[in-house]
Amino acid sequence: MRKVTIFGATGSIGCNTIDLIERDRENYEIVALTGGRNIAKLAQQAISLNAEIAVTAYEDCRDDLRDALAGTGIEVAAGEAALCDVADRPAHWIMSSIVGAAGLAPGLKALEQGTTLALANKESLVTAGALLLGTADAHGAKVLPVDSEHSAVFQALVGEEMEAVERVIITASGGAFRDWPMEKLANATLEAASSHPNWDMGQRITIDSASLFNKALELIETHEYFGIAPDKIEAIIHPESLIHALVGFHDGALMAHVGPHDMRHAIGYALNWPARAELPVERLDLAKIGSLNFKAPDEARYPALRLARWVMEEGGLAGAVFNAAKERALDGFIDGRIGFLQMAQIVENVIEKMSGDGLGLAAITLDTVQDADHMARTYADEFMAIR
Ligand code: NAD
Numbered sequence: 001m002r003k004v005t006i007f008g009a010t011g012s013i014g015c016n017t018i019d020l021i022e023r024d025r026e027n028y029e030i031v032a033l034t035g036g037r038n039i040a041k042l043a044q045q046a047i048s049l050n051a052e053i054a055v056t057a058y059e060d061c062r063d064d065l066r067d068a069l070a071g072t073g074i075e076v077a078a079g080e081a082a083l084c085d086v087a088d089r090p091a092h093w094i095m096s097s098i099v100g101a102a103g104l105a106p107g108l109k110a111l112e113q114g115t116t117l118a119l120a121n122k123e124s125l126v127t128a129g130a131l132l133l134g135t136a137d138a139h140g141a142k143v144l145p146v147d148s149e150h151s152a153v154f155q156a157l158v159g160e161e162m163e164a165v166e167r168v169i170i171t172a173s174g175g176a177f178r179d180w181p182m183e184k185l186a187n188a189t190l191e192a193a194s195s196h197p198n199w200d201m202g203q204r205i206t207i208d209s210a211s212l213f214n215k216a217l218e219l220i221e222t223h224e225y226f227g228i229a230p231d232k233i234e235a236i237i238h239p240e241s242l243i244h245a246l247v248g249f250h251d252g253a254l255m256a257h258v259g260p261h262d263m264r265h266a267i268g269y270a271l272n273w274p275a276r277a278e279l280p281v282e283r284l285d286l287a288k289i290g291s292l293n294f295k296a297p298d299e300a301r302y303p304a305l306r307l308a309r310w311v312m313e314e315g316g317l318a319g320a321v322f323n324a325a326k327e328r329a330l331d332g333f334i335d336g337r338i339g340f341l342q343m344a345q346i347v348e349n350v351i352e353k354m355s356g357d358g359l360g361l362a363a364i365t366l367d368t369v370q371d372a373d374h375m376a377r378t379y380a381d382e383f384m385a386i387r
């Protein structure tokens with residue numbers, strides 16, 4: 001019986017994870033499920049999987065969760081500290097699928113128990129990669145990538161020597177606006193940015209896909225997770241999103257990972273690693289697909305990619321600053337305070353403001369990361385207020 005905990009159970013990745021577990025229910029015991037404000041869904045998941053404890057990230061949702069689970073015997077907790085507390089409960093496999101920097105602290109706590117952490121929460125690698133992987137090493141824990149591109153690279157590297165890797169190419173669909181002329185982007189609406197051409201994901205990552213901030217985070221994630229030099233990492237627009245990533249070796253070979261748009265593949269790979277289990281995903285009909293297309297991304301159109309290069313070169317706390325400024329700018333776009341193209345401008349303003357602060361040289365601890373994150377959010381708010 002495998003004991004499993006899911007952080008961010010009510011989200012898109014969380015639900016896909018539960019879908020896989022439900023198909024093989026007798027082999028799993030659910031320790032904790034966590035969510036945010038969608039209490040009805042969290043309670044329904046906790047009951048159907050007979051979880052030991054359900055946790056909402058928000059204190060003001062505690063009573064609703066307690067009412068929804070009354071009489072079930074399922075424990076209830078609420079708040080940020082409670083998230084870290086359940087990360088301590090013994091589990092063989094923990095899914096980290098909270099969205100945003102909020103996923104970092106529970107992820108670190110989970111690693112301290114020496115478990116396997118399936119990492120969808122790319123923000124924890126971007127903000128504190130060295131801390132996360134260092135904590136895993138120190139406690140004999142394992143971090144497995146769940147982001148589709150990184151799972152693809154991870155799979156392409158099985159049995160290979162890292163010295164033979166010449167480059168890594170991650171693909172980008174180009175998001176909702178890939179065919180829009182530049183002039184139109186300034187007026188892109190929230191509704192248009194929230195619909196992805198290929199993938200069905202949470203709203204925040206969907207908007208980040210349209211701005212290519214998601215790809216920017218993923219370039220940094222590649223650098224942090226695999227330890228590959230920034231100049232060996234490329235992003236390429238591939239509208240079909242069927243090749244997720246390619247690894248180039250020094251004999252000229254490119255190993256591509258090809259698969260359907262279904263996150264259950266990457267989640268299932270991490271769930272069953274190092275084995276491959278049969279998964280309920282579509283089998284591709286290549287003759288029907290016919291052709292695959294590729295195009296170099298235009299950095300003038302997508303400043304997020306240029307900013308990601310700065311983060312990788314700078315290192316240290318630059319990722320925490322970049323991610324936090326991006327999260328605040330995204331809040332600003334979702335609330336209607338700034339336009340679509342202004343998100344990148346705000347992030348660049350914050351980076352300019354903080355880049356003289358020796359970010360690259362700073363020690364990376366949870367405290368320094370959270371301080372840099374807080375500063376960057378404050379500056380982002382100030383820059384948004386004067387627009
Ligand atoms: P989502 O918005 O659908 O779900 C997010 C989950 O986190 C929910 O359970 C929500 O309640 C919880 N949450 C939100 N804010 C929180 C906070 N402050 N504290 C604690 N919990 C909080 O997001 P998603 O699309 O499932 O993405 C989750 C993570 O996986 C993100 O880091 C995203 O970048 C990554 N990811 C997602 C996909 C995808 O297909 N959805 C693919 C690759 C990577």
Ligand code: MG
Binds near residue numbers: 147149218
């Ligand atoms: Mg991805």
